[in-house]
Amino acid sequence: MFTKRRTWTGLVAAVGLAVLATATSVPAGAQTGDQAAAPARGIYSVQADKAQRNAIEAGGVDVLGQRGGATEFVATPQQLDELRAAGIAPTQIGDLDKQLAERNSRNGGKAAAKADEFPAGDEAYHTYDEVNAELEKAATDHPDLAAVSSIGKSVEGRDLNMIKISDNAGTDEDEPEVLFNCNQHAREHLTTEMCMRVVSRLTDGYETDAKVKEMVDGKEIWVVPMVNPDGAMYDIEGGEYKMWRKNRDGEGTDLNRNWDYKWGCCDGSDTDPGGETYRGTAGFSAPETKALSDFVLSRNVNGAQQIKAHIDFHTYSELVLWPFGHTDETVTEDMTQEEYDRFETIGKEMAGTNDYTPMQSSGLYITDGDSNGWMWGSQKILSYTFEMYPGQGGVDGFYPPASVIEEQTSRNDAAVDILIQNAA
Template sequence: MLKSRRKAVTVAAAACLALLAPAGVSAAQQAPPGAASDEEAIYTVPHTDSGSRTEIHRTGAEVLAVSGDTATVQATRAQAEQLRAKGLRLDERTTVAEALAKRNGATKGSARDFPPGDAQYHNYDEMNAELDGIVKNHPDIAAKSSIGKSFEGRDIPVLKISRNVQQDENEPEVLFDCNQHAREHLTTEMCLHIAKRFTDGYPNDPTVKDAVDHREIWIIPSVNPDGSSYDIETGQYRGWRKNRQDTGTDLNRNWGYKWGCCGGASNDPNAEDYRGPGAFSAPETSALRDFINSRVVGGKQQIKANIDFHTYSELVLWPFGWTQDPVTDGMSQAEHDRFERVGKEMAGTNGYTPEQSSALYVTDGDILDWEWAQHKILAYTFEMYPKDSGGLDGFYPPGNVIDRETARNDKAVDILLREAGA
């Protein structure tokens, strides 16, 4: 995760220099003047809990993943020392530049495309072509439109799947959205997998047919097309998380409910979890908000359930993120118990760990909390594969795992579709 556009260039340059440097000369030694002083590194931090992980975020460092009580953290040298002063043990694994250089390898891909070896992933144009192909092959049950424009003017496509797709029927609706965070490309593949499964499988799969006949399914494969495109713009991964608005806004900290309330997002424009200057200041989040609001028909929200896909750590998360209390204002015991019951049932099918969102660390301004507080949508975040990689490479699993790791969530998706009608 890169703290600003300036640092993105610095790290990318350092990564390239690491490939060109003579043996025995480090990227830090070859980096541009001043780069080493704020160079970021990846650390392993054992014996953490929700409270300590929240403290890690509040220094400006970032928890990349959690496995058991061990967190993988990205931090500057100064942030690392600040955390050590708080009594945490940080074991350095690698610098960010070295991690990206190792994952990218020496060969670049084509401009605006994935690195060599990861051709199975869909870039923005390929994603749209895939959606167009689905509509062409299944015009009776699939229709493509746009929820709005990104900061750089790209359409944010949405696919609707339903038996009578051109009609707005009185059926429970379910939303699957992916790629709020730019570098989490596996999530786009997850949404495309759902789209293919519920169209190609319609004639012969009774579970798919029942869902398409009795639900309206909405799929948004990339909420953050600018950031996703920027992450692979050079033909190598950049480690980019945010959108491309100024220094970037973390879209999943820009939602309006409890925005900026509780130390669960940063007000520093250079921070990875920068919440933006105001709630819904990012055009991508405001577009998705407007789409969800538009599904209020006759005074009732038609979207009953949602999965917001992220990577990584293999988790099933439910609201709230802004508080560690399971029962609080806006969440009754019965409501919490339903979230927990369904979350555990889904996790039982894919092997993920189920927990309240704040058990990972406190966040505010995220989509789950807003959807539930505003519309009572049964909303979950799935943190996908891998469970733990030890660093940035967890955001970039090889393309040959896509089929396995997307199909891994089929039964969980079916459970949520069922629960939407409850």
């Protein structure tokens, strides 16, 4: 999911209150993953309309999702005080540390069998090393169809690996290109499985599935399964989930607020390094977004961007989202009515296959510096965000059991095919 923070001036304006307050910050140590030093975080729910959702997220809280008409979020005591002072009265429905402890003990609380492994029972999820091994295996098994490369390095020096899938993968052919990326947000591990599903289906399925063969023959398909490997591996360190979202640069940058299109324009991200939607010091200040965007820019050949379509996979809420997120307007700078209609038509077509809810990104609340905005606003790439399974779920929503991987990734096969076929 995406969360955001506004200044309290913006919040007060949004909820129509007359009292103004100065911007407040999360206390040092909060939301840094240093659980010992962080104040206890509660889980809250409140009935909220759109303006109130914008306002709630303005407090720097970690919005989990919408349940019915209710917004659920994680907040520190200070954030809660601020919301209440602003006239919003959420009800506490849980305690984050308790829910995480419960989730982490679900399979008997056993430590993972080996270092850097997912918690016991969830070993079917791919670690960073396992992703890389499987990409290499795909390229070894299908040398004509798949080629692995690195687009750069993470904050902690991990290679950001990518696989190209096409007939004659070693040759840059004049074919429309498609990009899939996953795991910008660390804790959204199911998305990594989604990218690995795309890889296995398009390589292993090539010989037997005529539709796959047609797509692979006619397109060049790039897949980056882990954009935020440092964060993902930190989130499972010691065999316990930590609800970590951002990268691992200091207190962390929210990679999906760090893209350099309308970066920080519209109160759709956080200026506080401790906030869950901290946008970073500048557009593409994070090496991970810089690497992925530089790769996309490298596909601009003789003034023509070769990548025509893109999905950025996230969890959770079961949504198909299209740009823009920074404005509620449909037709605006860099988006004509005709262009918007195309986004909506294809978005709804994809949502018709996976039973997600289709909408413009800003339909939930305002975000800025997200990947879809840059992909379309800067490169005219037909770019969607999928928020995957589950539809709702609080803390557990980020950590579905490994038993759902097959069903919840194959659920998007038809939508992925529609996206590829619309890359032209």
